[in-house]
Amino acid sequence: MNIAELFLRCKKVLENTWTEFTFIFEFxxxxxxxxxxxxxxxxxxxxxxxxxxxxxxxxxALEQLREGIYQQCGKKFNQLLFQMENETKRFKIDFEFDDQKRWVITPNNMLAMREKLRPKFD
Structure with missing residues (x-):
């Protein structure tokens, strides 16, 4: 919950209207x-x-989470995906431990990735 609250304090999230958002952190x-x-x-x-x-x-905070997971399972994640929906404030956190390019956004894949990463809370 603390991490979700931190994302809600981000400048772009506060300054813009949104229905969902996605952020990928690479370590x-x-x-x-x-x-x-x-x-x-x-x-x-x-x-x-x-x-x-x-x-x-x-x-x-995300680095502390990464270290905590490492202490629990002996592996550090390379990427963290955070997704949130505004109306319900539901959120998801996913981790990538092996494929360092799974959620990498480049100029060549930006259009495809923005749809692939659109939050879906089914």
């Missing part, structure tokens, strides 16, 4: 990067997740 040696999308019906806006008043807070 490398000594760095974290993220990208994602805000969805409003058929409109899709690229976005990144950061909390304006404390830019390290979300990344540090």
């Amino acid at each position: 490398g040696e000594g760095h974290i990067s993220n990208s994602g999308f805000l969805y409003t019906g058929d409109r899709v806006r690229p976005a990144t997740a950061s909390i304006e008043e404390d830019r390290l807070l979300l990344g540090n």
